[in-house]
Amino acid sequence: MKVIGVAGTAxxxxxxxxxxxxxxxxxxxxxxxxxxSIGLDGEEFDQVTGLPKPRLKLPEGxxxxxxxxxxxxxxxxxxxxxxxxxxxxxxxLHLARVKKEGRVLMAGPNxxxxxxxxxxxxxxxxxxxxxxxxxxxRMAPLAGTDLFILATGAARTSNLATLRRExxxxxxxxxxxQMVPGEKTNRSYMISETGTVxxxxxxxxxxxxxxxxxxxxxxxxxxxxxGVLTGEAFAELGKIVSPEGCRIVxxxxxxxxxxxxxxxxxxxVDNWLKSGGKLGVEFGLSLQAITINPFxxxxxxxxxxxxxxxxxxxxxxxxxxxxGVPVINVVREGGNRLWGAVFSEK
Numbered sequence: 432m433k434v435i436g437v438a439g440t441a442x443x444x445x446x447x448x449x450x451x452x453x454x455x456x457x458x459x460x461x462x463x464x465x466x467x468s469i470g471l472d473g474e475e476f477d478q479v480t481g482l483p484k485p486r487l488k489l490p491e492g493x494x495x496x497x498x499x500x501x502x503x504x505x506x507x508x509x510x511x512x513x514x515x516x517x518x519x520x521x522x523x524l525h526l527a528r529v530k531k532e533g534r535v536l537m538a539g540p541n542x543x544x545x546x547x548x549x550x551x552x553x554x555x556x557x558x559x560x561x562x563x564x565x566x567x568x569r570m571a572p573l574a575g576t577d578l579f580i581l582a583t584g585a586a587r588t589s590n591l592a593t594l595r596r597e598x599x600x601x602x603x604x605x606x607x608x609q610m611v612p613g614e615k616t617n618r619s620y621m622i623s624e625t626g627t628v629x630x631x632x633x634x635x636x637x638x639x640x641x642x643x644x645x646x647x648x649x650x651x652x653x654x655x656x657x658g659v660l661t662g663e664a665f666a667e668l669g670k671i672v673s674p675e676g677c678r679i680v681x682x683x684x685x686x687x688x689x690x691x692x693x694x695x696x697x698x699x700v701d702n703w704l705k706s707g708g709k710l711g712v713e714f715g716l717s718l719q720a721i722t723i724n725p726f727x728x729x730x731x732x733x734x735x736x737x738x739x740x741x742x743x744x745x746x747x748x749x750x751x752x753x754x755g756v757p758v759i760n761v762v763r764e765g766g767n768r769l770w771g772a773v774f775s776e777k
Contacts, residue, residue, distance in 0.1 A: 432558055434550060435773065436576030436716075438565045440601070443586035445724030445761070447487060450564050452766035453773070457560060458490045459766075465494035465558040467539035467549055469565040469572050486534045487564075493529045494558050496549045497537045498522045504536030515552055517545035526552045537564065546572040567688065574683040578773055579605065579716045584724030585742045595750040598721070600697040602754050604687050605718045610680045610711030612655050619657045624650035634658030636690075638667035645671045655680045659689045662696030669699060674708030683714045720757045720772040723747055 435453065439446030450466070457464045466489060489495060489507055499522030502509050508531035515524040521538045524545070529535075540546045546563065553561060565573045573579065581601060588594050613622050619630040635641055635656060641664050645651075651672045660668075660681060668679075681687055690696060703710060725744045728737040744760060751758045757772035 434561045434576045435578045436563045436573035437580045438570045440567045440583040441587040444582045444584045446582040449582045449722045452761040456766035456770045463558050464560040466562045467496035468537035469569050488534050489529045491532045501536040501538050505534040507533030507535050543572045574685045579718050580720050582722045585727035589727050591750045597693045600693045604684045608711045609715045612680045613653050622653040635664035641667040657682045659686050661690030662692050665699035669703050674703050674706035678709035681712045
């Protein structure tokens with residue numbers, strides 16, 4: 432079974448539309464599938480803007496993994512196949528099968544361990560694809576996916592120059608090369624001229640933490656970080672530890688994207704690499720496609736409401752030229768175009 436992660440860079444960037452395109456195309460190809468979400472998805476209206484949202488609709492026979500209190504939250508009729516151990520604020524997760532097609536409400540696993548349980552629960556289901564609906568600010572569990580799609584657009588920012596820079600940073604990080612760590616261990620560590628030292632923390636979230644952990648350290652050859660490395664921490668690391676001859680190995684690329692400042696992260700990565708350092712991951716992600724959405728909600732101060740607006744689609748698509756990844760507007764180009772990019776169909 433292939434696990435496909437779909438992550439939106441912000442609300443209204445087309446994540447649900449991308450997911451629905453995959454669901455509909457799988458149906459056309461008679462491929463059995465399952466769907467779940469990292470967090471809550473399937474509401475009728477956006478809770479911030481009040482604007483209508485595309486709804487998730489599942490065909491008869493598909494599987495869904497959702498919280499107990501969401502099972503009756505849509506128009507689809509669901510039948511529980513198995514209650515899982517994973518707990519959410521909306522009750523335990525259930526593996527259910529769609530007995531009558533319709534809209535669904537999903538609240539799925541919120542960590543990697545629970546997503547692994549979800550995947551295992553589908554082993555005997557016959558499902559060939561599991562689609563995991565996520566977002567940039569809750570994408571940590573998506574590190575375990577086989578194929579990855581990034582959904583972005585004007586709702587992230589309608590300033591296309593800024594959007595281009597941010598997306599290039601995301602692609603750069605998601606495509607980091609795989610590296611074999613120098614030590615086989617589940618703890619973060621540092622290798623220097625004097626040997627291996629385990630770090631007191633698995634995540635480096637601030638410059639102050641970096642100073643505390645690395646001040647006075649010299650001759651560092653490798654830093655292995657199992658947890659999160661923020662842009663602020665990375666920038667400070669480049670000042671304290673000499674990048675030349677040193678490599679940083681992260682568990683996965685997502686752990687480098689969980690900070691909020693992509694501009695700071697991009698600068699830190701570039702400075703590290705230009706100064707002779709190396710950067711890689713133990714477990715990579717296979718970024719197959721970027722989907723784009725020209726829509727953005729525009730706040731009207733006078734009436735105090737959000738108005739639907741759009742940037743020029745041609746300008747938006749041109750912003751992503753030379754990324755080395757297929758860029759698709761699924762509304763205009765269709766699910767088959769996306770499917771072909773994800774599964775590398777010629």
